[in-house]
Amino acid sequence: MTVTTDLVPFDEAVRRYDPVIGIEVHVELGTASKMFDGAPTEFGAEPNSQVTPVSLGLPGVLPALNGKAVESAIRIGLALNCEIAELCRFARKNYFYPDVPKNFQTSQYDEPIAFDGYVELELEDGTPVRVEIERAHMEEDAGKNTHVGGAGGRIHGAEYSLVDYNRAGVPLVEIVTKPITGVGARAPEVAATYVRHLRDLFRALGVSEARMERGNVRADVNVSLRPSPDAPLGTRTETKNVNSFRSVERAVRFEIARQAAVLDSGATVVQETRHFHEDSGTTSSGRIKSDAEDYRYFPEPDLVPVAPSREWVEELRTTLPEVPAVRRRRLQQGWGFTDPEMRDVVNAGAVELIEATVEAGASPAAARKWWMGELARTAKADEVDLESLAITPAQIAELQGLVDAGRLNDKLARQVLAGVLAGEGSPEEVVTARGLEVVSDDGALETAVDAALAAQPDVVAKIRSGNLGPVGAIIGAVMKATRGQADAGRVREIVLQRVEQG
Amino acid sequence: MSTISREEVARLAGLARIDLTETELTRLAGELDVIVESVARVQEVATADVPATSHPIPMTNVFRADVVEAPLSVAQALSGAPEAQDGRFAVPQILGEDA
Numbered sequence: 110m111t112v113t114t115d116l117v118p119f120d121e122a123v124r125r126y127d128p129v130i131g132i133e134v135h136v137e138l139g140t141a142s143k144m145f146d147g148a149p150t151e152f153g154a155e156p157n158s159q160v161t162p163v164s165l166g167l168p169g170v171l172p173a174l175n176g177k178a179v180e181s182a183i184r185i186g187l188a189l190n191c192e193i194a195e196l197c198r199f200a201r202k203n204y205f206y207p208d209v210p211k212n213f214q215t216s217q218y219d220e221p222i223a224f225d226g227y228v229e230l231e232l233e234d235g236t237p238v239r240v241e242i243e244r245a246h247m248e249e250d251a252g253k254n255t256h257v258g259g260a261g262g263r264i265h266g267a268e269y270s271l272v273d274y275n276r277a278g279v280p281l282v283e284i285v286t287k288p289i290t291g292v293g294a295r296a297p298e299v300a301a302t303y304v305r306h307l308r309d310l311f312r313a314l315g316v317s318e319a320r321m322e323r324g325n326v327r328a329d330v331n332v333s334l335r336p337s338p339d340a341p342l343g344t345r346t347e348t349k350n351v352n353s354f355r356s357v358e359r360a361v362r363f364e365i366a367r368q369a370a371v372l373d374s375g376a377t378v379v380q381e382t383r384h385f386h387e388d389s390g391t392t393s394s395g396r397i398k399s400d401a402e403d404y405r406y407f408p409e410p411d412l413v414p415v416a417p418s419r420e421w422v423e424e425l426r427t428t429l430p431e432v433p434a435v436r437r438r439r440l441q442q443g444w445g446f447t448d449p450e451m452r453d454v455v456n457a458g459a460v461e462l463i464e465a466t467v468e469a470g471a472s473p474a475a476a477r478k479w480w481m482g483e484l485a486r487t488a489k490a491d492e493v494d495l496e497s498l499a500i501t502p503a504q505i506a507e508l509q510g511l512v513d514a515g516r517l518n519d520k521l522a523r524q525v526l527a528g529v530l531a532g533e534g535s536p537e538e539v540v541t542a543r544g545l546e547v548v549s550d551d552g553a554l555e556t557a558v559d560a561a562l563a564a565q566p567d568v569v570a571k572i573r574s575g576n577l578g579p580v581g582a583i584i585g586a587v588m589k590a591t592r593g594q595a596d597a598g599r600v601r602e603i604v605l606q607r608v609e610q611g
Numbered sequence: 612m613s614t615i616s617r618e619e620v621a622r623l624a625g626l627a628r629i630d631l632t633e634t635e636l637t638r639l640a641g642e643l644d645v646i647v648e649s650v651a652r653v654q655e656v657a658t659a660d661v662p663a664t665s666h667p668i669p670m671t672n673v674f675r676a677d678v679v680e681a682p683l684s685v686a687q688a689l690s691g692a693p694e695a696q697d698g699r700f701a702v703p704q705i706l707g708e709d710a
Contacts, residue, residue: 140677141677141678141679142677142678142679142680146680147675147678147679147680148679148680148682149679149682155698156685156697156698156699157685157688157689157698157699157700158682158684158685158698159682160682160683161682161683162683164682165683165688173673174673174674174675175674175675175677176674176675176676176677177676177677178677196671198665198666203626203627205628207700207702254702255699256704268704269701269702269703269704270701270702270703270704271696271697271699271700271701271702272699272700272701272702273698273699273700274688274700403626405626405627408666410665410666412673413668413670413671413673414665414666414671415671415672416671416672417672
């Protein structure tokens with residue numbers, strides 16, 4: 110489907126219009142069982158193998174609330190500086206869609222478990238931005254539809270969908286911001302930074318693995334434009350299911366450029382749901398909000414209200430992790446990184462990776478060198494996040510260990526890294542399989558040195574006369590003969606020995 | 612005075628996916644009217660300090676431990692499906708959905 114959309118260049122759009130954004134983030138909680146039943150929540154399991162009659166919404170089933178999910182929701186609320194409700198209820202959100210087998214989603218409506226919070230972000234250049242949180246509420250995830258195209262369609266020759274309910278009923282917390290105003294041209298960056306901040310927070314809290322590529326964290330981005338910051342809010346669009354930081358940024362950028370063109374043409378922005386297209390970085394119209402969005406919410410009669418005691422809330426407050434900004438400062442001090450170095454690390458999303466690499470035994474400098482150098486280049490070339498690379502912090506520490514032990518030089522280490530990324534196994538396995546170890550075995554090196562000296566007889570005389578310059582040429586020749594696998598320091602020693610021995 | 616119009620019943624029926632005939636719409640509009648008026652009389656009695664009741668039994672915080680129970684087998688899960696394919700429920704195409 111190709112639709113040509115008129116766009117105003119982004120810079121011009123934000124010069125003439127004031128963008129306002131709002132973000133809804135859904136996080137799947139990492140509980141062992143589902144929100145309302147004991148079905149397991151393992152990722153990637155065989156379709157429909159993680160379901161109970163409750164997950165399938167069979168007639169007569171009753172929900173039983175997962176206490177751990179409530180605890181996680183409260184901890185998320187507290188980490189977002191929210192008030193925690195004294196009493197809140199679940200509600201049925203009624204709509205018909207095959208991935209919601211009960212024909213309603215059990216959610217919360219006017220009584221979210223957490224409300225009125227804020228988070229403090231830091232943009233790439235250190236600019237602080239405060240995002241106000243409207244609410245955080247508990248709900249359940251839906252199943253997964255796979256659309257089967259008409260060409261291959263076999264059911265009565267029509268197009269159809271296949272539904273897997275493994276995800277149906279997995280606990281979710283949805284976090285909704287208040288409108289974020291006053292950020293102007295930085296709206297796309299603020300949106301992406303906010304989602305990254307939440308992802309880091311979920312991990313620090315240990316409430317979710319928060320893996321973007323698995324859809325553990327999903328964002329809906331609302332964008333509207335108004336002629337000036339004094340004008341009332343414009344009509345917004347909601348771009349659904351934007352699932353990477355980069356996509357969040359691009360989706361906001363695109364909507365600003367698109368809406369500016371709509372307004373320039375004298376038309377009005379249609380309030381609607383839009384879909385984001387990863388390949389082109391564009392959005393396209395989905396459902397227009399209408400009658401079908403009348404969800405006829407009513408209190409869920411099968412679940413009693415949740416009334417967290419203040420004692421429980423305070424007890425959970427003591428389990429909160431360090432605020433990310435404080436944590437970053439502590440790590441930076443421990444690692445001895447400069448401010449610009451640390452900022453690059455944060456912006457690359459490498460804080461946790463470097464922390465884990467250091468924990469696995471590498472020095473902070475070496476960990477930074479790998480993640481911000483070779484691996485950052487690979488991630489950029491592949492257009493993926495660093496953490497999606499097929500290598501673990503422990504493997505980086507192992508690789509660095511081989512370098513520190515003198516078994517690999519830099520060049521060989523990079524080859525080993527490539528092998529690990531290509532799925533050839535651990536660094537040690539790649540070294541063995543590819544035969545990449547540094548040659549420091551004296552016998553082999555002496556033979557190579559002798560051959561090199563014999564090939565350049567005049568060099569010996571020069572060295573003997575005190576001119577050490579040509580030593581490099583001999584080392585180079587030995588390196589060449591050993592395909593770069595010689596231990597250069599040892600070669601140098603052998604060369605000097607040989608010359609002395611005359 | 613009628614508070615529930617036929618149009619309103621038709622709209623609700625549409626939202627609830629209930630297929631009603633013209634006769635049923637007219638009849639239900641009248642019946643729902645009686646129900647709504649009866650409820651309205653209760654509301655006259657309830658003063659502002661009476662909270663709305665959603666749950667008649669005064670219980671809160673009924674939690675289940677986060678423990679996994681044996682799920683259904685895939686065959687059991689699909690046993691009631693009118694159509695299934697590749698271990699999944701086959702359903703008619705969702706109108707207006709993007710692939």
